[in-house]
Amino acid sequence: MTQTRKRIPIERVSEFVQDGDSVWLGGWTVVRKPFAMAYELIRAGKKNLHLVNNPGGPETDLLVGCGCAAKTETNYIGHELFGHPYNFRRRFEQPESNQGFRHDDWTVATGSLRIMAGAMGIPFIPTKFLRGSDILNPELDGFRDLRGIDPKVPKRKFMMLKDPFWEGEEVVLIPAIRPDVCLIHAQEAGEDGTVRITGGLFLDYYAAVAAKITIVSAEKIVSREALEDTREENAIPGEAVDAVVEAPFGAHPTAVHGCYDNDPWWFRDYLKASKNEGTMQKWVDEWIVGPGSFKGYLEKVGARRLGKITADPELSYSATIKRRLDKLEEVN
Amino acid sequence: MAPNYSRLEMMVVAASRLLCDGEKVLVGTGIPLVAAILxxxxxxxxMVMVMEAVAFDSDPESLPFCVADPRAVYRTTWTPTSAEVMCHFLQSGKIDVGFLGGAQVDRFGNLNSTCIGAYGLPEKRFEGxxxxxxxxxxxxxxxxxxxHEKRRFVERVDYITSPGWKCRALDWKSDVMRADVGLDGGPHAVVSxxxxxxxxxxxxxxxxxxxxxxLGVSIDDIRHMTEFEIDLSRARPMKPPTREELAVLREKVDPEGIYMRY
Incomplete structure (x- = not known):
């Protein structure tokens, strides 16, 4: 029987993640990223994580910048229109900053197929994508020297197969993603782990089912009755979730549909700081290490800023927030 | 009298004119979003505006910041995941138009949005x-x-992220026509x-x-800003934006100047 009370305090999240684990962080680029939990991993000093979320956003750039992630395997790492992922970029552009970091490039469609294969428990899946692209060029395989050696890395990136069933087309077989841990932030969750997500599920359902351990933080923990009343809106069954955390603003600075928008002030400060190692380290000390907890972090962000990004209940985003960083006005 | 619009605005208007009523258009983040909404x-x-992360037939009131933005969801008939949009609809050939940006393009329409320079040690690494x-x-x-810049319109892209008409063979050792690797469709236009x-x-x-x-652009300007030799013999002047196109773009699509940088 499914354990019915899975609530843990946020401080315990890092106990579920081991150094070297492959980790899927839910959401999509600058939307619904599990930031409160990512900050916990950084405070706990996790090392050698292998990030497999497709796609990655500021949380991925941050984990790379903090030295928590040694490998990334994804279709995108960035902040959308806010600016570039400088920590990630530095690992390539400056050999002295590389620190043994490895990256493997994929695409949105194939990342989706790979995590679906993981959820289905099948080892690989065929696709018609990737043909003609350098993404499969064996000489440009970022994980080439890890294949067959690192147990978290598939033994090969792909294999061509002539369709044996129908027209005989050459298709590409690509490996399943099998995360050790999946971290998701959602609008609501029950004590039993049932997850409710609005405004786009992204690949979170598949990742939760595929991962060995799934932890969900939610804006609000709600009663079983509330989840049963409108059960069609529930996105992930409690069966696929091992622990739940209540964390209001737990995706800050990314947007959560119906709750809050992107925090442009965070992106402005982060982008400026992440341009070099020294200022990046200062930023981490000031915003993650210094406050000591997610509660302390939110106090530092401040109620006024959190009020500014709060979503309009009808629109589900903030109609007043300005998103141009070069024209941003101070709040405090 | 000097025209009262910019090259960036002309580019967005020209691109929007290539999209047809009734088509299913899969739109990428950035300038493609602006042109598609226009x-x-x-x-x-x-036109059915599809966003890979979250929306099928989106009709946003406020400009989305990316293809997963709650603004893309506000007015839509279906909120699928990328599994449905990309692996079901796109992979089975049900998307009419793909609409993309990139860092480099070559004469065959191959697109690079991965890196400038050598893949392992690039001068510039992009998001992917x-x-x-x-x-x-x-x-x-x-x-x-x-x-349109010489460093973007190049003889050969440094990395083929997105295959054009002549792309990588299935042994990744030579280049072949896209039909030879089983790809349908292909680049229709490059709007610069x-x-x-x-x-x-x-x-x-x-x-x-x-x-x-x-706007004072000559065919010689295009020749100079293009690294490869490009056929100019069929070039004719573009019809300027209409008053309506400019008004809708400035007042309704991107009044904040997020992409248009007003």
Whole structure:
């Protein structure tokens, strides 16, 4: 029987993640990223994580910048229109900053197929994508020297197969993603782990089912009755979730549909700081290490800023927030 | 009198004109979003705007910041995941138009959004494909939109993120026509800050179809800003934006200047 009370305090999240684990962080680029939990991993000093979320956003750039992630395997790492992922970029552009970091490039469609294969428990899946692209060029395989050696890395990136069933087309077989841990932030969750997500599920359902351990933080923990009343809106069954955390603003600075928008002030400060190692380290000390907890972090962000990004209940985003960083006005 | 609009605005208007009413258009983040919304608010009300992360038939009131933005969800009929949009609809050939940006394009319409320089030690590393490679592979036609600079319109892209007409063979050792690796569709147009380029039906090489004469652009400007030799013999002046196109773009699509940088 499914354990019915899975609530843990946020401080315990890092106990579920081991150094070297492959980790899927839910959401999509600058939307619904599990930031409160990512900050916990950084405070706990996790090392050698292998990030497999497709796609990655500021949380991925941050984990790379903090030295928590040694490998990334994804279709995108960035902040959308806010600016570039400088920590990630530095690992390539400056050999002295590389620190043994490895990256493997994929695409949105194939990342989706790979995590679906993981959820289905099948080892690989065929696709018609990737043909003609350098993404499969064996000489440009970022994980080439890890294949067959690192147990978290598939033994090969792909294999061509002539369709044996129908027209005989050459298709590409690509490996399943099998995360050790999946971290998701959602609008609501029950004590039993049932997850409710609005405004786009992204690949979170598949990742939760595929991962060995799934932890969900939610804006609000709600009663079983509330989840049963409108059960069609529930996105992930409690069966696929091992622990739940209540964390209001737990995706800050990314947007959560119906709750809050992107925090442009965070992106402005982060982008400026992440341009070099020294200022990046200062930023981490000031915003993650210094406050000591997610509660302390939110106090530092401040109620006024959190009020500014709060979503309009009808629109589900903030109609007043300005998103141009070069024209941003101070709040405090 | 000098025109009262910019090259960036002309580029967005020119791209929006290539989208047709009734088409299913899979739109990438950035300038493609602006041009697609402009089309939907002017001549292509019935265009189905699809965003890979979250929305099928989106009709946003406020400009989304990315294809997962709650603004994309506000007015839509279905909130699928990328599994349905990309692996079901796109992979099975049900998307009419792919609409993409990129860092580099070559004469065959190959697109690079991965890195400048050598892949292992690049001068500039970018965010990566996202869905671009998928969209360029299996949409029925692809429209590319990007600034026209010599370092962007190159003889050969440093990395083929998204295959054009002549791309990598299945042994990844040579280049072949895209049909030879099983890809349908292909690049339809490249819309730039200087003009609109199309691809010759037989050679599959890029040629200049229109240039922004009204803004002082000459075909020589395009020749100078393009690294590879480009056919200019078919070039004719582009029709300037209408008052309506400019008004909708400035007042309804991007009043904050998020992409248009007003």
């Amino acid at each position: 089309a939907k608010k002017t001549h292509a009300r019935g 494909s996202g869905g671009a490679s998928d969209i360029a592979s299996l949409a029925k036609r692809t429209i590319i939109i990007m600034n 800050t200087l003009g609109v380029m199309k691809f010759d039906p037989s050679s599959k090489e890029m040629f200049v179809e229109t240039y922004y004469d009204d």
